[in-house]
Amino acid sequence: xxxxxxxxxxxxxxxxxxxxxxxxxxxxxxxxxxxxxxxxxxxxxxxxxxxxxxxxxxxxxxxxxxxxxxxxxxxxxxxxxxxxxxxxxxxxxxxxxxxxxxxxxxxxxxxxxxxxxxxxxxxxxxxxxxxxxxxxxxxxxxxxxxxxxxxxxxxxxxxxxxxxxxxxxxxxxxxxxxxxxxxxxxxxxxxxxxxxxxxxxxxxxxxxxxxxxxxxxxxxxxxxxxxxxxxxxxxxxxxxxxxxxxxxxxxxxxxxxxxxxxxxxxxxxxxxxxxxxxxxxxxxxxxxxxxxxxxxxxxxxxxxxxxxxxxxxxxxxxxxxxxxxxxxxxxxxxxxxxxxxxxxxxxxxxxxxxxxxxxxxxxxxxxxxxxx
Amino acid sequence: xxxxxxxxxxxxxxxxxxxxxxxxxxxxxxxxxxxxxxxxxxxxxxxxxxxxxxxxxxxxxxxxxxxxxxxxxxxxxxxxxxxxxxxxx
Ligand code: SF4
Numbered sequence: 001x002x003x004x005x006x007x008x009x010x011x012x013x014x015x016x017x018x019x020x021x022x023x024x025x026x027x028x029x030x031x032x033x034x035x036x037x038x039x040x041x042x043x044x045x046x047x048x049x050x051x052x053x054x055x056x057x058x059x060x061x062x063x064x065x066x067x068x069x070x071x072x073x074x075x076x077x078x079x080x081x082x083x084x085x086x087x088x089x090x091x092x093x094x095x096x097x098x099x100x101x102x103x104x105x106x107x108x109x110x111x112x113x114x115x116x117x118x119x120x121x122x123x124x125x126x127x128x129x130x131x132x133x134x135x136x137x138x139x140x141x142x143x144x145x146x147x148x149x150x151x152x153x154x155x156x157x158x159x160x161x162x163x164x165x166x167x168x169x170x171x172x173x174x175x176x177x178x179x180x181x182x183x184x185x186x187x188x189x190x191x192x193x194x195x196x197x198x199x200x201x202x203x204x205x206x207x208x209x210x211x212x213x214x215x216x217x218x219x220x221x222x223x224x225x226x227x228x229x230x231x232x233x234x235x236x237x238x239x240x241x242x243x244x245x246x247x248x249x250x251x252x253x254x255x256x257x258x259x260x261x262x263x264x265x266x267x268x269x270x271x272x273x274x275x276x277x278x279x280x281x282x283x284x285x286x287x288x289x290x291x292x293x294x295x296x297x298x299x300x301x302x303x304x305x306x307x308x309x310x311x312x313x314x315x316x317x318x319x320x321x322x323x324x325x326x327x328x329x330x331x332x333x334x335x336x337x338x339x340x341x342x343x344x345x346x347x348x349x350x351x352x353x354x355x356x357x358x359x360x361x362x363x364x365x366x367x368x369x370x371x372x
Numbered sequence: 373x374x375x376x377x378x379x380x381x382x383x384x385x386x387x388x389x390x391x392x393x394x395x396x397x398x399x400x401x402x403x404x405x406x407x408x409x410x411x412x413x414x415x416x417x418x419x420x421x422x423x424x425x426x427x428x429x430x431x432x433x434x435x436x437x438x439x440x441x442x443x444x445x446x447x448x449x450x451x452x453x454x455x456x457x458x459x460x461x
Contacts, residue, residue, distance in 0.1 A: 003378050003422050003439050015450040092427075121428025123409065143427075149412040150427040156411075198424060201414075201432045223442075231446045252445065253438040254424055263412040263431060 003253070007225035008047075016230035017052060023237040024056040031240055032058045032189055033233070034325055036179065037196030038065030038353025043224045045362035057233065060188075060325040061358075063178050063281060064196055066143040067094045067351035068323060071277045072311040074171045075100040075347075078140045081169065081304065082106060082114040088135045089116045090125035094351045095140060097344065101311035122154035122168075129158075129166035138300050141170045145202040148172045148289060149263035152270040155291070155298045169300035170291055173276055175199050176207060177287035183215045188325060192218035192236040194229070197251050204259025205249045216245040223251040270295055277308070279347065280320025317346035322355050329359040336360060378422035378434055379408075388416040397430060399423060 006012075024031060035041055041061045044050050050059065063069050079100050082089050089106065096106050096118055110116040115135065119125050122139055129137035141151050151168060158166045175196065183190060195208055200221045208219040218239035222232030232250035239246060249255055267289070276288020291299040300306060313320060317339070318332040329335045329348070339345040341357050348354035379399035386395040395410040397417060409429045410416070417423060417433035424432040 003434060006439070006443055012446060016446065019450040121409075123428050146426045146431060149431065150409075150429040153409065153411040153429060198426065198431065201424065227446055231449060234449050250445070251442070253434050253442040254432050260412065260414040260431060262414060266412050 004225065007223070007227045009227065013226050013230065016227055016234060020057075020230055020234050020237060021054040023234060023241060024054040027056060027237065027241050029056065030058050031056050031191050031237065032060060033192045033194055033236060034060045034062045034183075034188075034190050035194040036062040036064040036175065037194075037199065038068065038351065038355075039198075039224055040194060040196065040222065040229070041065070041355055041358050042353050043226075044229060045358045047226045047229075049226055049229060050362070053233070057237075059194075060190070061322070061355040062193075062325055063182065063278065063323040064144070064175070064199075065348070065351050065353040065355070066147065066173075067092075067098060068319060068347045068354050069173065069178075069278045069281070070095070070098065070142050070171055070347060071279045071308075072101045072313060073277060073308045074140075076102075076311055077169065077306055077308050078106060079104060079109055081138050081140075081300065081306070082109045082116055084304065086135055087115070087138055088128065088132060089114070089138050089140065090119045090122075090128055091116060091140055092120075092142065093118050095142065098347045098350045099314060099345065101309075101314070103314070103345075122151050123157070126154050126158055126163060126166055129163055133165055135165065136303075137166045138304075139166070139168045141168045141172050144173055144175055144196075144199050145267075146198045148267050148271065149202065149260075152266045155270050155295055156266070158298055159295060164297065167298055167300040167303055168291065169306070170271070170289055171276065172271065172289040173278065174273075174287055174289065175203070176210070177284050178278060178281055179211060180215075181281065181284055182324060183211060183217060190217060190325075191240050192220065194232055194236070195219050195221040195247075197221065197223045197228075197254060200249075200251070200255045200259070202260045202263050204257055205247050205255055206257050207259065208247045212245040212247055218245050219247045221247075221249045221251050221255050223254060278323075279313075280323040314345050319346040319348040319356070322348055329356040330363065332356070378424050379406075381417050381419050381421050381423060381433075384410075384417065384419060386410070397423060399425070 125139040220232040271289035274290035321327045344350040348356035383398040413430040423430040
């Protein structure tokens with residue numbers, strides 16, 4: 001396929017791997033690099049790159065899987081909304097199987113009669129609202145900057161078309177605040193950040209500039225094909241070798257310096273910054289997006305007078321620490337035993353982009369990293 | 373929920389300046405045609421361009437020129453190595 005095969009070319013991959021190995025060998029110390037995006041985590045495992053990378057590179061997964069960072073309190077709120085009379089939920093696929101604080105999932109709720117549809121796009125949810133005017137269609141909004149423009153555009157469509165039985169419960173998050181919070185912690189000892197490809201399509205490569213200053217982190221925006229990731233790692237290794245901390249872009253075909261102005265304007269029309277709870281990271285000021293007062297009739301929270309409960313993580317689950325990059329899945333006593341993709345306990349095992357499910361599917365073929 | 377692979381535009385409905393009618397691209401996914409909204413795409417695509425799509429909305433349209441520059445940058449990474457090898461597209 002065009003724009004894909006070229007970036008999976010084994011000859012090019014081989015050249016880039018050798019160049020990377022030569023650069024890291026010259027640094028002669030471990031390089032701790034966080035890949036923020038769950039899609040990167042999966043791509044690195046699935047392509048087999050993880051096993052081929054030079055031994056100096058330690059890859060640490062960060063808080064970039066949207067399902068995984070959704071708090072147990074928010075999952076409980078989704079379950080509560082599904083139980084209310086006269087409601088119907090439309091959810092992104094993986095959310096369906098994430099257990100709430102008492103182990104119950106939306107899949108369980110549906111089995112017991114709640115009306116829940118799995119959709120691919122928020123526009124599908126709006127269409128379901130149109131077809132079922134007697135029900136209140138609730139869309140649990142999860143995800144980062146890549147997803148929020150779609151949600152904002154859908155709310156705007158609902159407003160133009162006066163569809164009154166469609167509401168969004170926003171748990172939308174922005175990427176920079178948790179990175180600033182996490183990476184300010186020197187005990188993580190990070191050298192560089194593999195910046196998420198499609199979040200960067202929206203926010204632009206320049207968004208990472210604050211991390212290069214105080215945190216002195218090498219930031220490189222990367223695509224998702226093997227050559228993209230290798231090119232990004234080479235740029236990163238060269239920065240570390242030369243003790244530079246800059247933002248570089250290895251995904252020029254999809255990302256520019258300023259980002260997607262149209263998408264950002266769409267999000268600003270509907271949403272405003274708000275404090276947001278993250279799984280494992282707690283409440284981070286200004287890291288979320290709330291629906292503006294003007295569009296309150298599409299906001300599930302005031303319309304249903306919802307209060308998000310304070311809940312605990314599932315007992316024994318280390319997702320919170322995994323999302324911060326301070327431990328890896330094999331260190332969780334439940335990993336692969338009581339917690340598997342078929343019977344997940346925490347969200348990091350549910351989502352196909354979750355760190356635990358990536359380790360479960362591919363971990364045995366790869367060398368360990370970090371403290372293993 | 374994130375699709376990393378760009379998809380080819382085979383038809384466009386609506387226009388960049390007319391927000392009141394639908395703005396839709398039909399893309400080809402392994403022979404299956406799927407509609408994608410163009411409300412938030414960064415620049416208006418042409419038939420034959422490729423789109424990066426999230427949750428049913430295109431967020432970026434790519435053209436061959438951008439892809440070629442990206443590949444060129446990769447090849448420059450090892451151009452200084454002892455035996456440069458030409459790579460065919
Ligand atoms: S293996 Fe399961 S229980 Fe352990 S951290 Fe991962 S999701 Fe949580």
